Amino acid sequence: MLSSAPASAVHTLPSYLQADKLGPWGVYLQQIDRVTPYLGHLARWVETLKRPKRALIVDVPIELDNGTIAHFEGYRVQHNTSRGPGKGGVRFHQDVTLSEVMALAAWMSIKNAAVNVPYGGAKGGIRVDPRQLSRSELERLTRRYTSEIGIIIGPTKDIPAPDVNTNGQIMAWMMDTYSMNVGATATGVVTGKPVDLGGSLGRVEATGRGVFTVGVEAAKRIGLPIEGARVAVQGLGNVGGTAGKLFAQAGARVVAVQDHTGTIGNDQGLDMSALLAHVQAHGGVDGFAGADRMAPQEFWGVACEILIPAALESQITRLNAGQIKARLVIEGANGPTTPEADDILHDKDVLVLPDVIANAGGVTVSYFEWVQDFSSFFWSEDEINARLVRIMQEAFAGIWQVAAEHGVSLRTATFIVACQRILRAREMRGLYP
Numbered sequence: 001m002l003s004s005a006p007a008s009a010v011h012t013l014p015s016y017l018q019a020d021k022l023g024p025w026g027v028y029l030q031q032i033d034r035v036t037p038y039l040g041h042l043a044r045w046v047e048t049l050k051r052p053k054r055a056l057i058v059d060v061p062i063e064l065d066n067g068t069i070a071h072f073e074g075y076r077v078q079h080n081t082s083r084g085p086g087k088g089g090v091r092f093h094q095d096v097t098l099s100e101v102m103a104l105a106a107w108m109s110i111k112n113a114a115v116n117v118p119y120g121g122a123k124g125g126i127r128v129d130p131r132q133l134s135r136s137e138l139e140r141l142t143r144r145y146t147s148e149i150g151i152i153i154g155p156t157k158d159i160p161a162p163d164v165n166t167n168g169q170i171m172a173w174m175m176d177t178y179s180m181n182v183g184a185t186a187t188g189v190v191t192g193k194p195v196d197l198g199g200s201l202g203r204v205e206a207t208g209r210g211v212f213t214v215g216v217e218a219a220k221r222i223g224l225p226i227e228g229a230r231v232a233v234q235g236l237g238n239v240g241g242t243a244g245k246l247f248a249q250a251g252a253r254v255v256a257v258q259d260h261t262g263t264i265g266n267d268q269g270l271d272m273s274a275l276l277a278h279v280q281a282h283g284g285v286d287g288f289a290g291a292d293r294m295a296p297q298e299f300w301g302v303a304c305e306i307l308i309p310a311a312l313e314s315q316i317t318r319l320n321a322g323q324i325k326a327r328l329v330i331e332g333a334n335g336p337t338t339p340e341a342d343d344i345l346h347d348k349d350v351l352v353l354p355d356v357i358a359n360a361g362g363v364t365v366s367y368f369e370w371v372q373d374f375s376s377f378f379w380s381e382d383e384i385n386a387r388l389v390r391i392m393q394e395a396f397a398g399i400w401q402v403a404a405e406h407g408v409s410l411r412t413a414t415f416i417v418a419c420q421r422i423l424r425a426r427e428m429r430g431l432y433p
């Protein structure tokens, strides 16, 4: 029987979600509620952002090397495709949940619209600790997962990429599996591939370069010189390592670094080339000769002007936000600041550059990779870096202006810009049928 109640009353949440256990998806829904008053007539369409367009749950069975059969939970969520095909990474992690993949897919919709690349948002994942698998088990897992989600991905439908614990090799297996299934080489089905296989120059450093680019723009606007600025970085991997190196090259001093192996500092500034070589050789910062060891909890209170969380989610919380001395926090990681900590930093007048713009450099160069794959014509690294910097600077300038106009945080401003772009596309396309 059809209900006569208004849609908003009957459908406050899709039925597969429990209001008391929303997890990361709940955080995303709060962010959408916060931005709705700024959407004007487009608010009529906002419900479309509160529901993923499509969520696929797949069983991924593989035979382990010891002859037993193991089953893993796999997901692919397409949150929104109003502006173009789905785009977003694949995460292999033991804690992956549907709520997390839904939220990450939704944040990809926001990120892609914020930098104005012609994509919707998607994300995928397998609930697995890949360190427990051999290389051939990992390959079988990746190939079976790719086959299972093959019914919804494709170069013009949804394009996966690397995320936590996935890399160029995994993208190569995904590309090969998809290509075998459709009977033709389809390099454009994934990005983040090795350069020899249709990958793009500059992709590895792209996220860190984007972090650096928007960081410099924000610093200019608050009168903070990069030359001599003290920088603290959590996570010295792909994102934090590149961002730290670029800040040091621009004359800043990286005075503290924390990773999963330890916390180190040097008031004179760490030698970033030597430190990155040490991390490459030893797997982490611990044991680096040119620095003093610090207690992990000291990291957040380090005297610095710029703080870059570039490791994990929920690192800046109500418990440590009060200690932060930086004037600028640049979110290299996805979701490093909890909503409570965000409010504390705002009250302390700390400027937070949110993940949805700060780490969008990676997907921007993924977009370049996809374009290059379609045309089979590859660009130089200088060309790629120049285009990346221009896109990031233009996106940041627009967001800064919206924040000033409405007197809102950069996070809310990024959501305003992105949601308006998505919902304008939705409105113009209209509803099918």
Ligand SMILES: NC(=O)c1ccc[n+]([C@@H]2O[C@H](COP(=O)([O-])OP(=O)(O)OC[C@H]3O[C@@H](n4cnc5c(N)ncnc54)[C@H](O)[C@@H]3O)[C@@H](O)[C@H]2O)c1
Pocket: 163, 164, 165, 207, 234, 235, 236, 237, 238, 239, 240, 258, 259, 260, 261, 284, 310, 311, 312, 313, 332, 333, 334, 359, 360, 362, 363
């Ligand atoms: N790589 C990209 O292109 C990209 C793009 C957008 C967002 N991100 C986000 O950036 C973050 C980092 O990604 P990455 O690609 O640099 O990963 P990575 O695996 O290369 O590096 C992760 C870093 O985090 C550190 N780390 C792990 N656990 C830690 C802990 N408990 N305490 C302190 N440090 C810890 C590791 O030691 C390592 O230095 C993730 O949130 C990811 O989703 C990455």
